[in-house]
Amino acid sequence: MLLEIKDLNTFYGESHVLQGLSLNIAKGELVALLGRNGMGKSTTLKTIMGLVKSKSGHVIFEGTDITGLPPYKAARAGIGYVPEDRRIFPQLSVYDNLLLGIKGGKIKNPNDPNVWTIDRIYSHFPKLKERCNQQGRFLSGGEQQMLAIGRSLMGNPRLLLVDEPTEGLAPIMVQEVRNVLEEINKKAGVSILLVEHNLKVALSLAHRVYLMGKAHIGYQGSVEELRNNNEVRAKYLEV
């Protein structure tokens, strides 16, 4: 297993926001984590990343227990994070945003075709190249999303945690972001844990899905199984 989460319990003050949550992701998989608002999907990603501390349970990445490590150590272990709302550095140029994604500030093997370089990011996202000297705050929502994904790829993650990448984007950008995620997963071989409200996008990408009820995993299965199970969809997804 690439990532194993065992019996995770996380609290925000008094409220028990993850209650014994377990899930796993195999190498090369794209797994969707779905559910209504407020179920704890984003908190799950933040806990994996170390941005939120869990009270008990384990996060095991490539066989190493990374539970409770600070975010920068989780990132150095090989996990990339593309947060909700993109969180581009507004004062920094597109180029500098990408630069900060490079671990240690220097790309070790720039000639290795599997290593992400700024040029390779530009070839995937030509829009970013056009706007390389613009400050992050002047980008459109779609461009910011591309930059957030590109910035996390600069760290050469083996697992990417992606939170609501299509939220608030125009339909054409939704499609573009979807295709980019597919490419990163299929061609570049990066495993992805995807939180996504757009069910059509999520199911078109995922190999497997987890559905969250309040603070726990309520259902897991293949995309095909979920498509055929109206009862589960009604219980966990429909508003």
Next chain:
Amino acid sequence: MDPTTSMYVAQGIHGIAYGMVLFLIASGLTIIFGMMGILNLAHAAIFMLSGYFCYQIIFLTGSFWAGLVLAPIGTAIFGIFLERVFMRSIRGAGHLGELILTLGISLVILGLVKIFWGTQSLPMQVPDILQGMVNLGGLDYPIYRLFIIGMSLVVLILMVLLLYKTRLGKIVRAAVSDRDMVNALGINIPLVFMLVFGAGCWLAGIAGVAIAPILTVFPGLADQVGMDAFIVVVTGGFGSLAGAFVVSIIFGLLSSYGVQFISQLAPVLMVIFMAIVLSIRPNGLFGVKE
């Protein structure tokens, strides 16, 4: 230059020199706040401490230049010690804890200073080369104040180069807007915090040494100049270096011309200016809405 004009010019340069010193203090304060969310109430005490360090170094070595270089390094090391030992342990415990902690640290520094150096004000001699006047087109002006302006400008330029041209500077600027995201990119944010805290104390240290020969060194120095620096940070906008710079210069000029024209009102001019700015722009002149 006729006497009236030369007086105006002299007051103007005075104001700029004081403004530059304020900026050195305020810049550290505003970067530490912007990046770490800490309003460091001990900052002014560290500024004052540098004056004492410098006094002691001159006492031991006889060299002003040694004091000028070593005292700020001393406050930087002291700042790093404070960050590692005290600030880090209460991170995430909320602003109130940080305010009380830094207030406590400033009181301890003040107490220790009185124990070691007493309460009288200590004069500080500058080297011959910085003494006396220089003639600026008919105006005799003290060399030392020009030296303060020049030195502050060098520091300002170095700071801008560091912040805009180096990776570390870009990390600091990114962390001012979103430190968690920087952390999640694999950058050791606790280490960066420590460096920034140290750098802020170094800047306050330079200011402390710069002002000491003019105002002398005494325990009240922290309150007198420190309060002005806090007003600068609030008026310029928390976390904004540009704001700190512009407001520092405005305040320097306000205080020097204020004394000349409306001396009764001079002490409160800065506060009035702050009140006007904040009533129009509640986040400060260059502040960004949260």
